[in-house]
Amino acid sequence: MCQSGAHGTEQAWDADDMSSGTGHGFDIIIAGGGPAGLAFARALDGSGLRIALVERQPLETLADPAPDGREIALTHRSAGILTSMGVWSRFNDDDVAPLREARVLNGPSPFALSFASGQAADRLGNLVPNHRIRQTLFQSVQGQEGLTLLAGTGIAGVRTGTEAATVTLEDGRTLSARLLVAADSRFSKIRDQLGIATQIKRLGKSMLVCRVAHEGEHGGVATEWFGYGQTMAMLPLNGRLSSAVLTLPAAEIERLAALDPTALSDELTRRYDRRLGAMTVVGRAHVYPLAITYAHHFAARRAALIGDTAVGMHPVTAHGFNLGLQSAATLAGLVTSTAARRGDIAGSLLLRRYEAAHRLASAPLYAATRLIVELYTDDRPPARLARTLTLRAGAALPFVRGSVTRMLMQH
Ligand SMILES: Cc1cc2nc3c(=O)[nH]c(=O)nc-3n(C[C@H](O)[C@H](O)[C@H](O)COP(=O)(O)OP(=O)(O)OC[C@H]3O[C@@H](n4cnc5c(N)ncnc54)[C@H](O)[C@@H]3O)c2cc1C
Structure with missing residues (x-):
């Protein structure tokens, strides 16, 4: 070469x-x-x-x-492709974090729609840092x-x-x-x-991503929380470490990204309702303006x-x-x-x-x-109702959960 x-x-x-x-x-x-x-x-x-x-x-x-802050959730199919290319075996143990379950939360409701691999595999997929x-x-x-x-x-x-x-x-x-x-x-x-x-389509919003250490255990569970006024995902990494992914209007994300690490840690802990206890930002935060x-x-x-x-x-x-x-x-x-x-x-x-x-x-x-993005980032009352109903319907209809799980896993 x-x-x-x-x-x-x-x-x-x-x-x-x-x-x-x-x-x-x-x-x-x-x-x-x-x-x-x-x-x-x-x-x-x-x-x-x-x-x-x-x-x-x-x-x-x-x-x-x-490191660019992105933790890539790789499906089983992707792991298979990377294995056949001789790439997967080059990852260190530390690089690969198992994703055992994904939960979707809506607004202030404690109800969670859960997706797990069931008997098909011990995990939905794996998280690997993009730079690796x-x-x-x-x-x-x-x-x-x-x-x-x-x-x-x-x-x-x-x-x-x-x-x-x-x-x-x-x-x-x-x-x-x-x-x-x-x-x-x-x-x-x-x-x-x-x-x-x-x-x-430029969405006018940005994502702030950073690694956080936290008091609580994540249990290998990824959470996507479509709150009112913000979307926040926590992706489980090895140990008591997660990737925090916060989506807000671009100007608000710029303001948060300029905070010092202690102030940003406090902000993320508060925005995540202390679900994982106190969180401490590890490394630097990265900002991605959203466009599809x-x-x-x-x-x-x-x-x-x-x-x-x-x-x-x-x-x-x-x-x-x-x-x-x-x-x-x-x-x-x-x-x-x-x-x-x-x-x-x-x-x-x-x-x-x-x-x-x-x-x-x-x-x-x-x-x-x-x-999903259009519905779950719309905070108007009719959309809030639709968000609740679709999440409940997803939980009540096993075939819906099954097809979303297959989509997430992509064997
Ligand atoms: C916050 C975040 C989280 C994500 N999480 C996931 C996830 O969990 N799972 C998942 O599957 N995906 C995820 N993604 C998406 C994933 O990161 C992208 O799909 C992937 O990086 C795209 O790779 P690419 O090679 O197509 O493009 P890019 O990574 O954009 O690479 C393009 C390359 O082309 C080069 N280039 C540009 N112009 C020229 C030119 N004229 N001549 C020569 N070189 C040029 C650039 O320098 C660059 O290196 C995430 C993205 C973000 C932002």
Whole structure:
């Protein structure tokens, strides 16, 4: 694997080697080395394809990403995909926290709708810090045959034709490939350049996430509390440690994020009604403005979208990366089998099959998540009644609970 960093790390080619139309291009260019882009690269291991992965962040950041506060709830299906890629075994015991039960609370009511794995498994899923997912995925592609990693420069421009996709890097170099895969985040510029329209909804709210140590035991239970005027989730980590996820209007979150650690700890303890006793913030708080996105198409001529670039989920149902990983695995499977038959890895039939499969996987989840957010963040009296009724109905109807549990677990 060749690597190029912003600060002049190894440079194993010259610009002419990578220019388009000379036969020296790549089979695939991946735009973005976030978790989805890296997972896609990893899933192509053994395909024999020449891949360029372009990531704007410097190599040192990719190799050692800083904690970003996100604790990713991984489904069993995602754990299976990461295992088959040889990534799961790279996690330390400390990285993985079991999620045994999820409870949903509404307003001031003590009633909780509970989801547990039942006899199917000992846990609903696992929580793993996002920076460790990024780091282990990065480590897993080290030395991967056929993969060239270009870090420290982004993709500035994209052109697709009948035979190839050509990209211009921010440092002026050009690359060409048979297939361009965009994994450059939910606010993807490349998606725009491909002419793919996208539904983007900015919610005007932000999430504050941070680790908290607490007096009480969480018992491996995640709680999603749709209070009146705030939404607060507590995700169980190893020991008496949880990830606190607080959603409020953006300005209010900015105010809280500026508090000193003691004042923020007091605020979180109070806002969580001391359910876990006194809480103490560990490390720093991170803020994420909330926006959800859904691309109208997941493919264009010689190009495909994966990860958040295809579907930017609301974090409340914890499915963003799970879906992103699934999109990477689905596309990689189609590309690998087509390459083995010496077919066109960017053929319109392949791209249509990918789009159909990922739409089927993502559209119901996206719609259900939107509905949940819209209903459970609406504090007007009719909505409050509907919130109570739907939660009670969910508890009374085992098939509803069963299907939500399956959705959470995704075996
Ligand atoms: C608070 C929070 C909690 C979450 N919890 C969960 C959870 O429990 N479960 C779950 O499944 N998901 C969760 N998610 C969602 C998950 O974090 C995302 O779905 C995932 O990180 C998206 O990965 P990605 O690779 O698609 O995009 P990103 O992580 O956004 O990566 C995109 C990459 O592309 C690079 N890039 C951008 N533009 C260019 C360019 N022009 N050229 C080159 N590189 C470029 C960027 O530098 C970046 O590295 C959560 C999200 C948040 C905010």
